[in-house]
Amino acid sequence: MRRLAVAIFLLVASSAACRAQISAEGVFFFDRGHYWIELAFRDAAGRDTIPPDLAVRRFEITRLGELSGGFRPSKVEVVSREKGGPVVILASGRLEGRSCYRVKYTSADSGAIVVDSICDPFFAPPGGGDCGGKAFFRNYVAPAFQKEGDSYNLNQLKYEYDVSLEKSATSIVLAPRFKISGLELEPLFEQSMVVYELERTGKTQSSKRSFGLGASMAAWVEDLRLSLSMSYRDDRSVLGTAAGDSVIPTRSFTVEGRVRLDNLFDRANLYCVSVFKGVDIGAGCAWYQTGRFDWSTSASDKTAPYVNLRATWTFLYGFQLSYSLQTFWPSVLARGPTDFQSVRFRLLLRDALPAQAGKSYHPDLELAYDTGKRLPLFAKEEKVSIGFTFGLYPW
Amino acid sequence: MSSWLALRKRMRLDIAKAFSARSGASARDFLLVFYDPPVPPLIGDFDSQYISDEAVLQEILSAMSETTGLKPSLVRSYFSRTETFAQFGEHLLRAGAYSKEKT
Numbered sequence: 001m002r003r004l005a006v007a008i009f010l011l012v013a014s015s016a017a018c019r020a021q022i023s024a025e026g027v028f029f030f031d032r033g034h035y036w037i038e039l040a041f042r043d044a045a046g047r048d049t050i051p052p053d054l055a056v057r058r059f060e061i062t063r064l065g066e067l068s069g070g071f072r073p074s075k076v077e078v079v080s081r082e083k084g085g086p087v088v089i090l091a092s093g094r095l096e097g098r099s100c101y102r103v104k105y106t107s108a109d110s111g112a113i114v115v116d117s118i119c120d121p122f123f124a125p126p127g128g129g130d131c132g133g134k135a136f137f138r139n140y141v142a143p144a145f146q147k148e149g150d151s152y153n154l155n156q157l158k159y160e161y162d163v164s165l166e167k168s169a170t171s172i173v174l175a176p177r178f179k180i181s182g183l184e185l186e187p188l189f190e191q192s193m194v195v196y197e198l199e200r201t202g203k204t205q206s207s208k209r210s211f212g213l214g215a216s217m218a219a220w221v222e223d224l225r226l227s228l229s230m231s232y233r234d235d236r237s238v239l240g241t242a243a244g245d246s247v248i249p250t251r252s253f254t255v256e257g258r259v260r261l262d263n264l265f266d267r268a269n270l271y272c273v274s275v276f277k278g279v280d281i282g283a284g285c286a287w288y289q290t291g292r293f294d295w296s297t298s299a300s301d302k303t304a305p306y307v308n309l310r311a312t313w314t315f316l317y318g319f320q321l322s323y324s325l326q327t328f329w330p331s332v333l334a335r336g337p338t339d340f341q342s343v344r345f346r347l348l349l350r351d352a353l354p355a356q357a358g359k360s361y362h363p364d365l366e367l368a369y370d371t372g373k374r375l376p377l378f379a380k381e382e383k384v385s386i387g388f389t390f391g392l393y394p395w
Numbered sequence: 396m397s398s399w400l401a402l403r404k405r406m407r408l409d410i411a412k413a414f415s416a417r418s419g420a421s422a423r424d425f426l427l428v429f430y431d432p433p434v435p436p437l438i439g440d441f442d443s444q445y446i447s448d449e450a451v452l453q454e455i456l457s458a459m460s461e462t463t464g465l466k467p468s469l470v471r472s473y474f475s476r477t478e479t480f481a482q483f484g485e486h487l488l489r490a491g492a493y494s495k496e497k498t
Contacts, residue, residue, distance in 0.1 A: 029399040030489060038399045081398040121485040184450070218450070220417070275444040277418075314444045348443055 022049065026103055026118040028095075035095040037061070037073075037103060037118055039088040048085030050078055051107050058107060059090060064100040064117065098122050160368075160385030167196045169385075188212040188233070206239040225260035225280075235376065249291065250376040256284030256308075278312035278322070286328075288376040304330040304375065320346040320364075330378055340372035340381070364388075402493065406463075406484040413458040414480070418445035430480050438483060439476030463492035 021044035028037055043049045051058075054076050062070035073090040080086045090103065100119040106112045160169050171192035190210040197203055216229035232253045239246040260280040268276055285305045306328040314320045322344040329337050347365040371382045397405070407430060408422075415422040418441075420429075429441050446452050456474060460467040465487060473486035 025400065027400045027403055029403075031399075040398065040400050079398075081401070085398070087398045087400065121479070121481040277445055 022051070022113060024103075024105065024113050024115050026115040028099075028101065028118045028120050030097065030120075034091070035097055035120070037090040037095065037101065039090065039103065039105070039115065040085065041088065041113075048087075050086050050088065051105070053107055054078065054088060058105055060104040060106070061090065061092065061095075062102045062104070063096075064102055070102075070104070098124065160383070160387050167194050169194045182217055184216050184218075186214040186216075186231075188214065204240060206237065208235060208237045210235045227258045227260075228256070229258070230255050233376075248377070250289065252286050252288035252376045254284050254286040254375075256282050258282035258308075274313070274315045276311065276313050278310060280310055282308045282310075284308070286375055290376060304328045314348070318348050320344075320348050322346070326372075326374060328374065328378070338373045338378060340374035341370070343369045397493070399488075402488055403484070406488055406492065407481075409459070409462045410480050410484050413455050413462065414441065414445075417451050417455045417458070420445055435479045435481065437477055438474070438480060441480070442476050459487070463487050464495040465490055465492055 022041055024039050024041045026037055026039045028035065030036075041049050041051055056072050056074075056076055059073050059076060060070040061073060071092065071094050073092045075091040077089045077091070078086055079089050095101070097120050100117055100123050103115045103118060104112055105115075160171075161167070169192060171190065174189045188211060191207070193205065193207045195203060195205050210233060212231060212233035214229060214231035216227055218225060218227035220226075230253075233251070235250045237248045237250070239248070258280055259282075260278075265276040265279060268274075283306070285303060287302050288304065289302055306326055308324065308326045310322070310324045312320060312322045322342070324342040326340045327337050328340070345367040365386075365388055367384075367386045369384050373380055407426070411422040411425045411430060414420075414429075415425040420441075425441075429435055442452070446455070456470050457467055459465075460470045463470070469490055470487065473483060473490065475483070478486075
């Protein structure tokens with residue numbers, strides 16, 4: 001009697017093991033105007049196999065989330081593919097897009113095999129989608145800044161108020177980009193007007209007109225993005241005073257090499273709510289001239305090597321914090337290196353607004369703080385501003 | 396023609412390669428965060444956080460065009476920031492990705 005019980009136990013155990021030897025995976029797809037389910041069966045060794053009995057009654061399809069019972073496919077067909085081995089195709093007019101299905105295959109000798117969650121890639125699970133913070137941003141914050149029907153053709157249009165100097169500034173920047181066989185050209189035109197409203201001197205107005213041209217090339221070397229750029233810029237500042245206008249012309253030419261270090265942040269970028277991007281470091285040299293151009297000025301008085309470190313951190317899907325540190329070594333300054341630092345806090349609206357195909361123009365709300373000395377005048381600057389900008393880059 | 400299971404797996408890897416190679420995310424992390432979750436983030440999340448500018452995006456889409464054999468304009472037309480990467484891949488498969496390859 002005891003031996004009989006052991007024999008029955010072993011029989012049951014071996015039967016269960018045998019049933020577990022066949023596995024299956026499925027995919028839901030759309031082809032030739034219909035939805036289909038494809039099943040691939042594999043044996044214990046992982047080889048493609050086809051169960052011997054593929055009668056329609058052996059299959060039951062259930063739409064996930066529905067309380068009603070399942071249905072049988074109208075047709076079961078074995079298809080041999082050139083790649084991926086033979087598969088079983090289930091056809092039914094009841095299969096619908098944007099849905100998830102469970103398929104149960106019951107065989108007389110191998111028991112039941114269930115393949116769960118065979119989903120159309122366009123299926124949206126109920127309650128899924130945006131997380132709370134992002135949904136709030138997309139639904140309430142972004143629309144507040146949306147202008148329907150506007151065509152954004154400007155790179156930057158900004159109004160700012162400088163708290164420290166009691167001045168308001170309006171600027172417009174046009175810098176379209178053209179790509180010609182790997183070379184990116186960026187002509188620049190910038191016009192700005194600053195109005196000082198100081199109690200001591202009254203209202204004083206100054207304007208600045210700039211134009212320039214930049215050219216750059218970039219290439220990937222393994223995981224690093226290397227770029228080389230050159231740019232020329234011509235500025236003309238006019239300060240209106242009671243005694244007459246004071247004009248300060250300046251010119252600068254820079255050559256710069258830059259390497260992007262984004263891939264060093266792979267580990268830190270594991271979570272999409274906090275991502276470091278645009279991390280790069282550049283080094284270059286600027287030749288600049290203030291006042292009337294004069295070839296007799298010695299070359300050492302006109303050069304300023306520099307390094308520039310930049311990093312951008314985007315977080316909570318809609319916010320971006322950028323920092324840039326530019327250190328110059330202008331030989332005309334006896335006190336050694338001088339820095340210019342920029343901090344930008346941006347409310348990104350790019351994803352929330354209708355996409356403009358092929359363009360990355362997007363409006364952002366930006367709070368900026370700039371301080372330090374920089375080309376071409378190396379005059380002390382410090383300002384806090386808030387503006388509505390259309391920028392291609394975080395800088 | 397390959398099975399759809401094989402096509403989906405291949406598209407998954409090709410998208411991971413193309414998008415991770417030109418951004419600050421590794422292919423493994425890309426799949427983990429943006430492709431394989433039951434409710435994956437939208438392409439827009441990846442785009443706004445990992446892709447630095449339009450030129451990089453164009454490089455990625457060009458790479459996808461070469462890999463799949465589809466025209467660049469077709470690949471570009473299916474790229475939507477409001478969809479998931481799996482849906483982007485599905486668009487490409489339905490448009491005939493890999494179909495021009497000799498077997």
